[in-house]
Amino acid sequence: MLKYMDTSHNLQFSLTHLRELEAESIHIIREVAAEFENPVMLYSIGKDSSVMVRLAEKAFAPGKAPFPLMHIDSKWKFREMVEFRDSYAKKAGWRLIVESNIEAYKAGVGPFTHGSKVHTDLMKTKALLDALDKHKFDAAFGGARRDEEKSRAKERIFSFRDKFHQWDPKHQRPELWDIYNARIHKGESIRVFPLSNWTELDVWQYIRIEKIPIVPLYFAKERPIVNIDGNLIMADDHRMPEELREKARMMKVRFRTLGCYPLTGAVKSEAETIEQIVEEMMTTTQSERTTRVIDFDQEGSMEQKKREGYF
Amino acid sequence: MICSIEEYLGKDEQKDLLRFLTAGSVDDGKSTLIGRLLFDSKKIYEDQLDALERDSKRMGNAGDHIDYALLLDGLKAEREQGITIDVAYRYFSTNNRKFIIADTPGHEQYTRNMITGGSTANLAIILVDARSGVITQTRRHTFLVSLLGIKQVVLAVNKMDLIGFSQDAFDKIVDDYLRFVEPLGIPDITCIPLSALDGDNVVSKSKRTPWYKGVSLLGHLESVPIDRDRNYENFRFPVQYVLRPGQDFRGFSGKMAGGIVHKGDAVTALPSGKTSRVKSIVVYEGEVEYAFPPQSIAITLEDEIDVSRGDMLVHPDDLPLSGRNFEAMLVWMDEEPMDTDKQFYLKQTTNTTRAHIDSVRYKVNVNTMEHSPAENLELNEIGKVYFTTGKELFFDPYKSNKQTGAFILIDPVTNNTSAVGMIIGKIDAKDLQGEDMLVVIDLNRLGIGKEHYRAIEKIQKELKYQGIEIRIIK
DSSP states (O other): OOTTOOGGGTOOOOOOHHHHHHHHHHHHHHHHHHHOSSEEEEOOSSHHHHHHHHHHHHHTTTSOOSSOEEEEOOSOBOHHHHHHHHHHHHHHTOOEEEEOOHHHHHTTOOHHHHHHHHHIIIIIIIHHHHHHHHHTOSEEEOOOOTTSOGGGGGOOSEEEEOTTOOOOGGGOOOOBTTBOOOOOOTTOEEEEOTTTTOOHHHHHHHHHHHTOOOOGGGSOEEEEEEEETTEEEEOOSTTSOHHHHTTOEEEEEEOSSOSBGGGBOBEEOOOOSHHHHHHHHHHOOOOGGGGBGGGGSSTTHHHHHHHHTOO | OOOSHHHHHHHHHTOEEEEEEEEOOTTSOHHHHHHHHHHHTTOOOHHHHHHHHHHHHHHOSSTTSOOTHHHHOOSHHHHHHTSOOSOEEEEEEOSSEEEEEEEOOOSGGGHHHHHHHHTTOSEEEEEEETTTOSOHHHHHHHHHHHHTTOOEEEEEEEOGGGGTTOHHHHHHHHHHHHHHHGGGTOSEEEEEEOBTTTTBTTSSOOTTOTTOOSOOHHHHHHHSOSOTTSOOSSOEEEOOEEEEEETTEEEEEEEOOBSOEETTOEEEEETTOOEEEEEEEEETTEEESEEOTTOEEEEEESSOOOOOTTOEEEOTTSOOEEEEEEEEEEEEOOSSOOOTTSEEEEEETTEEEEEEEEEEEEEEOTTTOOEEOOSOOOTTOEEEEEEEEEEEEEEOOTTTOHHHHEEEEEOTTTOOEEEEEEEEEEOOGGGOSSOOOOEEEETTTTTOOGGGHHHHHHHHHHHHHTTOOEEEEO
């Protein structure tokens, strides 16, 4: 007996997959705001982060989210990313924290001189861990999705980290229904992944229907590109060694993921709209992470990085 | 026919979402089946395939075939052991629907993971090897599925190629299974003969089973209803977070846990019992006229009544059960066995309370479903348990509402999720073995004067928020 259902108006009681995922993510985000003292949303400026930020805006509308955004600036991000970050945060009224490993930066650490592993360890992983400690954040949202990479497929939505920010895949807390265990001891923390159940296509669809602004690097354009060991690397600034920069030539490319420009390969593309990107994605034969240079280091390398505290 | 990408996206946007669980024993070919679903729905990208071919040669168990199982066994340690050890989530879509697979292991010590994977599933696929039929593990998996209240089960009889696609053998397995499953009361059971390795009846109907009149596995997954697990009848709104952006707006945010709510409905706030009307239902885009599960919304009320996180909004003539004593089926998930002297934290909807296990009524043998007396529960054990909580909870039997009938138990020392429970119903305090733990404080007896009452009421409220209820006598 549906006594409160207004049968005369033929109401709809089903959600599309995107609206169901949206409802799930908003619930997760609110749960963190309610249960933690000092949460932060890690903002990578990528498309997934942009969706996560929109979901946080939705979760607390008509008010503002009760936590800041934090960007870990490795100092080697694409210039367009940094411009986008600053203008978006300002326009949308977010409090934005930007943290870097200044010590390593001053010592001149970078991918061209120190290689991808040292650079990532110092400018990304260490910078993140130091920033989390400095601000004493007890929960940190990340935009990772389970469909991205094998080790992520098994991670909980509320993912416990010990005092050293380490993830132990063998001792994850059981996670059932939508009841999340947010209890931690001092010094421990939880990484929270509200987009766990979203796929790459879901993210693009959502950006499309919600008209969420994203960094223009995702769209194809003529850009100065150097082919380094088969990776199409953009000559984004003068810090690229001159002998490489000289080889740059204009190519119509776009980026499927965004990160440090020397470590992020472009793909040749004609896709100038979200629809064209999706079309390209459906017909392409390469999965997303292949354009990230760091994955090639060693087998199971992402799992290793995650154990150490990298997202 | 899809003519353009815009049209494709327009259609994709409208798809709904089915979550399902797969369970089987180690060699039932479960990972192969999932790999096949992903592969045939063209979700596997070429570079993943390259790596797969490399890995299959080095450590595959499928001879000349591509070992689909290697696609799924994510973590390094597991790949070395050749078994899946935890729940892994997989995503794929067809022209009609999106799917989330919770892939869970079948061997004994990991009941915990199957329970975890199955809690959000609309449907469960239980695999059996056609050569061995219904075995102990099949019974265990089915029992766990029924415990979780999954209403739709597919018995996938795999490796039919190894028994020559024999109809007699299939029929016998189905008979065995149906006879066993009957008392469990699972409303919808579908049995499908398969070969995951060769693809028979996985995506399309096989010519090798002309006697089978049903649809393929994917055909079934694409057409089953997805909303059977939701309660649309009894309005339940556990308040998650109070939105107060300014003086003129006070919204109670949360996820619809049951029923339908309309603008203008009369509502009662629990535990206060105060009544008001729904002034507006607010989402980011603006106001809506009504809301239903599982939407995340915010509700504003006509009157200023005191409502905070953990409270529940309901319709005044349709109240949930309430109380501090209830019985539940409990699954112990912690390596540390149950300690009935311990006070746990119990989280149900958005409410957290201190809780105490009064007694274990019996434990269930998951293989035979027989009950036996027990003092406590250990890892992977399931039993019926009586609880007493530190404050009043608002709940429904898990059978009628999963959202308001489920809870987790958290160890106060380790903070682990020690157990998960499904509420059966309310019990009377007189049936409890232990003592009621409600603390009564008589202010007169303590010589506390009226001028302190406000401060004491504040403390009472804060304690309640932290999970401890005290009764004050003035």
